[in-house]
Amino acid sequence: MSKDEVFKENMQSIGDFTFSKNVASVFDDMLERCVPLYQEIQRMIVEMAVDFSVDGTNVYDLGCSTGTTLLNLGQNIQSKVKFIGYDYSEEMLAKCKQKLDEHQFPRDYDLICADLNQGVHIENASVVTMLLTLQFIRPLKRDMLIGNILRGLNENGCLILVEKVLGEDSFFNRLFIKYYYDFKKRNGYSELEIAQKREALENVLIPYKLLENRELLLKEGFRYCDIFFKWYNFCGVVAVK
Numbered sequence: 056m057s058k059d060e061v062f063k064e065n066m067q068s069i070g071d072f073t074f075s076k077n078v079a080s081v082f083d084d085m086l087e088r089c090v091p092l093y094q095e096i097q098r099m100i101v102e103m104a105v106d107f108s109v110d111g112t113n114v115y116d117l118g119c120s121t122g123t124t125l126l127n128l129g130q131n132i133q134s135k136v137k138f139i140g141y142d143y144s145e146e147m148l149a150k151c152k153q154k155l156d157e158h159q160f161p162r163d164y165d166l167i168c169a170d171l172n173q174g175v176h177i178e179n180a181s182v183v184t185m186l187l188t189l190q191f192i193r194p195l196k197r198d199m200l201i202g203n204i205l206r207g208l209n210e211n212g213c214l215i216l217v218e219k220v221l222g223e224d225s226f227f228n229r230l231f232i233k234y235y236y237d238f239k240k241r242n243g244y245s246e247l248e249i250a251q252k253r254e255a256l257e258n259v260l261i262p263y264k265l266l267e268n269r270e271l272l273l274k275e276g277f278r279y280c281d282i283f284f285k286w287y288n289f290c291g292v293v294a295v296k
């Protein structure tokens with residue numbers, strides 16, 4: 056796995072973060088070192104997806120990046136389903152295809168290159184996963200996207216959402232962000248790397264509060280919604296149609 060050193064050198068000017076080729080090439084290391092308990096989150100998602108998947112339906116991963124989630128889902132779900140990964144980064148999808156090929160992914164699957172800001176076409180879905188991706192969708196487009204997902208899910212189908220979130224008030228928000236940067240330092244990132252990445256993400260990654268995400272899901276019509284994971288400013292929510 057190549058090491059993430061995207062923000063290691065001092066940069067003269069810092070542009071907006073993009074999911075470009077240099078990010079795609081180190082992305083698995085970036086996720087491991089930037090997302091607390093990422094392996095456990097993956098394990099929990101798979102555990103739930105196994106229970107919700109139904110023969111003859113589709114399982115979607117929105118913002119599939121390099122295909123880690125698709126691979127884990129495909130290796131564990133026994134139901135006869137088709138897997139569909141969505142991402143707007145061609146570089147990410149190329150890495151995804153390469154990873155699935157390397158593992159001789161034995162499942163029926165499609166990878167679709169499309170911008171989720173335009174909405175998404177989902178049909179006959181029993182499970183939709185969206186990890187650390189809704190936070191990159193323009194806030195004005197999020198209601199529409201969640202509505203698209205809801206309509207494409209079958210009755211009793213689920214959406215599994217993982218997001219970076221804001222604390223419910225600025226007091227805890229500040230504290231949680233401090234703990235998060237300490238976590239990144241423990242994983243080998245320097246103060247400079249952390250500061251430069253924060254600046255690059257500022258206009259691109261727009262987190263909601265946990266309760267705002269929950270409200271969005273319920274408002275669009277999900278029947279049940281619960282939190283399955285929380286670590287300071289990271290949160291996993293599962294919602295059922």
Ligand SMILES: C[S@@+](CC[C@H](N)C(=O)[O-])C[C@H]1O[C@@H](n2cnc3c(N)ncnc32)[C@H](O)[C@@H]1O
Binds near residue numbers: 122
């Ligand atoms: C943080 S990564 C997701 C990580 C991945 N789900 C995982 O856990 O392995 C966000 C992904 O969403 C994709 N993305 C961001 N905005 C998007 C958009 N508007 N349409 C489609 N994909 C988007 C990016 O290209 C990137 O691959």
